Amino acid sequence: MLRNLSIGDLTPKEELEKRIFNLKKKMEKKGVDLSLIIQNVDLFYFAGTVQKGALIVPVDGDPMLFVERNADRVRYETPFDFIPIKRERDIRDILRERNIKGGTLGMELDVVPVALYERWKEILGIYNVVDISNEIKDLRLIKSPFEIEQIKKSGEVTSHVLKKAKDVIREGMTELEIDAILGAEGRKKGHQGFLRMRGLNQEMMNIYITHEQSCTIPSSGDVPIAGVGITHAIAQGASMNIIKRNIPVLLDYGGGYNGYITDETRAYVVGVLDELFKKPYEIAKEIVETTMDFAQEGINGKEIYERAYSLVKKAGLEDYFMGHGKGKVGFIGHGLGLEINELPVITPRHSVVLQEGMVFAFEPKFIFPGRGAVGIEVDFIVRKHSLERVTDAPIDMVFI
Amino acid sequence: MLRNLSIGDLTPKEELEKRIFNLKKKMEKKGVDLSLIIQNVDLFYFAGTVQKGALIVPVDGDPMLFVERNADRVRYETPFDFIPIKRERDIRDILRERNIKGGTLGMELDVVPVALYERWKEILGIYNVVDISNEIKDLRLIKSPFEIEQIKKSGEVTSHVLKKAKDVIREGMTELEIDAILGAEGRKKGHQGFLRMRGLNQEMMNIYITHEQSCTIPSSGDVPIAGVGITHAIAQGASMNIIKRNIPVLLDYGGGYNGYITDETRAYVVGVLDELFKKPYEIAKEIVETTMDFAQEGINGKEIYERAYSLVKKAGLEDYFMGHGKGKVGFIGHGLGLEINELPVITPRHSVVLQEGMVFAFEPKFIFPGRGAVGIEVDFIVRKHSLERVTDAPIDMVFI
Numbered sequence: 041m042l043r044n045l046s047i048g049d050l051t052p053k054e055e056l057e058k059r060i061f062n063l064k065k066k067m068e069k070k071g072v073d074l075s076l077i078i079q080n081v082d083l084f085y086f087a088g089t090v091q092k093g094a095l096i097v098p099v100d101g102d103p104m105l106f107v108e109r110n111a112d113r114v115r116y117e118t119p120f121d122f123i124p125i126k127r128e129r130d131i132r133d134i135l136r137e138r139n140i141k142g143g144t145l146g147m148e149l150d151v152v153p154v155a156l157y158e159r160w161k162e163i164l165g166i167y168n169v170v171d172i173s174n175e176i177k178d179l180r181l182i183k184s185p186f187e188i189e190q191i192k193k194s195g196e197v198t199s200h201v202l203k204k205a206k207d208v209i210r211e212g213m214t215e216l217e218i219d220a221i222l223g224a225e226g227r228k229k230g231h232q233g234f235l236r237m238r239g240l241n242q243e244m245m246n247i248y249i250t251h252e253q254s255c256t257i258p259s260s261g262d263v264p265i266a267g268v269g270i271t272h273a274i275a276q277g278a279s280m281n282i283i284k285r286n287i288p289v290l291l292d293y294g295g296g297y298n299g300y301i302t303d304e305t306r307a308y309v310v311g312v313l314d315e316l317f318k319k320p321y322e323i324a325k326e327i328v329e330t331t332m333d334f335a336q337e338g339i340n341g342k343e344i345y346e347r348a349y350s351l352v353k354k355a356g357l358e359d360y361f362m363g364h365g366k367g368k369v370g371f372i373g374h375g376l377g378l379e380i381n382e383l384p385v386i387t388p389r390h391s392v393v394l395q396e397g398m399v400f401a402f403e404p405k406f407i408f409p410g411r412g413a414v415g416i417e418v419d420f421i422v423r424k425h426s427l428e429r430v431t432d433a434p435i436d437m438v439f440i
Numbered sequence: 441m442l443r444n445l446s447i448g449d450l451t452p453k454e455e456l457e458k459r460i461f462n463l464k465k466k467m468e469k470k471g472v473d474l475s476l477i478i479q480n481v482d483l484f485y486f487a488g489t490v491q492k493g494a495l496i497v498p499v500d501g502d503p504m505l506f507v508e509r510n511a512d513r514v515r516y517e518t519p520f521d522f523i524p525i526k527r528e529r530d531i532r533d534i535l536r537e538r539n540i541k542g543g544t545l546g547m548e549l550d551v552v553p554v555a556l557y558e559r560w561k562e563i564l565g566i567y568n569v570v571d572i573s574n575e576i577k578d579l580r581l582i583k584s585p586f587e588i589e590q591i592k593k594s595g596e597v598t599s600h601v602l603k604k605a606k607d608v609i610r611e612g613m614t615e616l617e618i619d620a621i622l623g624a625e626g627r628k629k630g631h632q633g634f635l636r637m638r639g640l641n642q643e644m645m646n647i648y649i650t651h652e653q654s655c656t657i658p659s660s661g662d663v664p665i666a667g668v669g670i671t672h673a674i675a676q677g678a679s680m681n682i683i684k685r686n687i688p689v690l691l692d693y694g695g696g697y698n699g700y701i702t703d704e705t706r707a708y709v710v711g712v713l714d715e716l717f718k719k720p721y722e723i724a725k726e727i728v729e730t731t732m733d734f735a736q737e738g739i740n741g742k743e744i745y746e747r748a749y750s751l752v753k754k755a756g757l758e759d760y761f762m763g764h765g766k767g768k769v770g771f772i773g774h775g776l777g778l779e780i781n782e783l784p785v786i787t788p789r790h791s792v793v794l795q796e797g798m799v800f801a802f803e804p805k806f807i808f809p810g811r812g813a814v815g816i817e818v819d820f821i822v823r824k825h826s827l828e829r830v831t832d833a834p835i836d837m838v839f840i
Contacts, residue, residue, distance in 0.1 A: 045679035048671040226623035271448040273699025279445035299673025
């Protein structure tokens with residue numbers, strides 16, 4: 041029945057088994073006897089389901105998926121055997137029966153709240169806990185061919201919306217109206233409904249329509265442009281700002297398909313482009329094209345940033361690059377996958393050597409205080425000898 | 441400038457001061473010297489802003505709001521003095537300068553991840569930490585007249601969408617298509633963009649279109665009906681299910697205005713209602729009406745549940761009430777405010793005496809495995825001598 045209601049493939053068994061195998065290798069290296077996975081995204085990554093449960097992976101045994109509700113759904117979604125339980129406490133008894141003791145427990149300490157952490161230590165009777173979130177993030181960094189297929193389908197949703205925007209954006213509309221129409225366009229095309237971002241307070245709408253002044257107010261998130269929102273309670277996304285001629289409208293759209301996120305931005309202009317934005321737009325385009333010319337497996341993310349920055353400097357646009365003042369962000373690209381803030385981060389601050397299968401959003405943007413912003417964001421898959429674009433949407437500015 | 445871009449009032453100064461005063465009273469009672477508020481919703485509740493920062497409340501001094509980015513925006517949003525900082529570490533120096541030592545620190549341990557908790561203890565140099573999340577939830581339980589005003593505006597968005605659905609839902613459409621259209625309707629009307637739900641893995645779309653079999657599959661969340669979603673990676677909300685005649689389509693819509701959430705459900709039927717759903721629908725309606733007849737300040741939530749349940753029993757519908765099998769939930773109502781899972785919970789498991797200013801969603805629903813579901817959800821404000829409806833949308837089933 042679920043097959044008929046949903047779109048999107050289940051994660052293949054071999055894929056899940058390989059991920060668990062790789063997790064165990066990392067656990068062994070770190071001296072972790074048992075891992076407890078409870079965050080829904082990690083659970084999906086390792087077990088293929090987001091249903092309420094807990095995955096316990098012993099370093100030297102088979103994974104055990106404990107499920108509290110909804111066994112039918114889990115049975116359909118996961119290829120693993122799973123153990124229905126009534127209460128979390130049952131897990132302790134089952135582990136004892138199986139003689140699994142576990143000296144050191146690995147948990148996702150970057151996302152698990154303190155109260156839950158305390159409860160789980162008590163349930164399992166294990167008090168020596170280490171953080172395995174970095175190990176998990178490392179595993180998730182390289183995308184498999186199956187994952188890249190999902191990302192490309194997510195890119196189709198994004199591409200559709202980016203192309204459709206030409207028929208929607210008009211002078212005099214509010215950002216909010218455009219958001220509503222394009223949001224519906226993406227959803228009809230199969231958008232999963234929302235995007236996930238890892239960590240406390242990490243919230244991300246899947247569409248940002250920004251324009252002129254609304255582009256230029258820093259947000260609470262570590263992103264160059266997030267809009268101001270229609271309320272300070274949310275403080276991101278479209279506002280009541282009205283679209284004016286000659287000033288770029290930025291559409292930053294986050295596709296979502298079968299869990300996988302894409303994230304691209306295009307600039308649209310009603311009329312002709314105001315002089316202020318011409319050079320920065322050309323530089324943004326040059327940065328994207330130059331990067332595509334040289335980046336591939338083996339290149340360091342630092343070098344990508346630095347070569348981009350040298351183009352920015354040559355044009356004298358440093359003050360506006362990736363924000364202004366305190367709103368500046370320290371990166372030009374970020375990893376994408378099941379969450380929108382994955383590795384790698386393309387920044388001068390960390391060294392990261394690109395490997396085949398990494399996927400990242402690359403977003404040279406220029407923000408001019410009070411005046412507006414311009415830029416491009418495209419998603420790349422790292423290949424042996426190139427960067428492959430995720431979507432087929434042209435990067436050029438669109439004139440309306 | 442922000443004034444022109446946004447809708448929705450800023451939280452008045454007196455209101456924020458009163459909340460801080462009440463927090464201090466709770467801290468005093470619990471023996472907490474200093475509270476650290478970092479979750480964005482609590483920060484919004486106490487300081488009026490969701491911008492990246494940390495609010496420190498000494499039990500016997502003025503609150504200090506530390507802000508890392510975006511001072512301009514915070515200045516507009518909060519009436520409090522705030523302290524711009526470069527790094528979180530600066531906070532420690534400032535506290536020392538002010539001779540604030542703090543023996544016992546209160547933190548939101550229900551949501552703050554372990555890694556952040558460890559970092560903050562070190563930043564502040566305070567290692568004796570207690571959980572103040574229950575105190576905060578208790579404070580947020582009673583809504584002020586200002587908050588109720590926001591909730592009513594949120595209700596206007598909800599009401600608009602519930603009424604509009606009659607013109608949208610048609611035989612042969614997918615749930616997804618209806619979702620896209622009604623989602624856009626709400627957004628255009630000023631929906632804030634997303635809903636917040638407290639806790640790890642707590643995710644909630646703001647619209648659930650469910651129908652027939654998609655109503656009947658339990659979700660990972662503690663909700664009676666969440667839909668199956670178009671992908672198992674999200675597993676909630678609209679699916680590819682096609683609307684058929686005579687079977688209810690449920691529209692569960694979460695309004696959001698200025699942070700405040702409303703949450704109502706109506707049933708729509710293309711054609712005539714299938715016999716199976718007639719009695720349960722009448723009982724759901726009777727439960728809502730009966731509850732409105734007797735509930736008011738002073739009544740226990742337990743009694744509300746029990747009186748509802750006696751109507752269910754009289755009709756012999758126990759097996760279908762609020763889910764079936766393992767998908768059953770143990771409540772008939774839940775609190776609403778800045779998050780969709782606030783207090784009070786209307787359940788036979790806990791005693792809660794209603795007080796004026798509590799706001800809750802009340803949702804008698806019946807789920808028939810494989811066949812579909814029917815029910816009503818309305819939001820109530822508790823008054824001295826009555827329950828006041830939040831929206832003006834009629835509760836009757838809508839025939840199309």
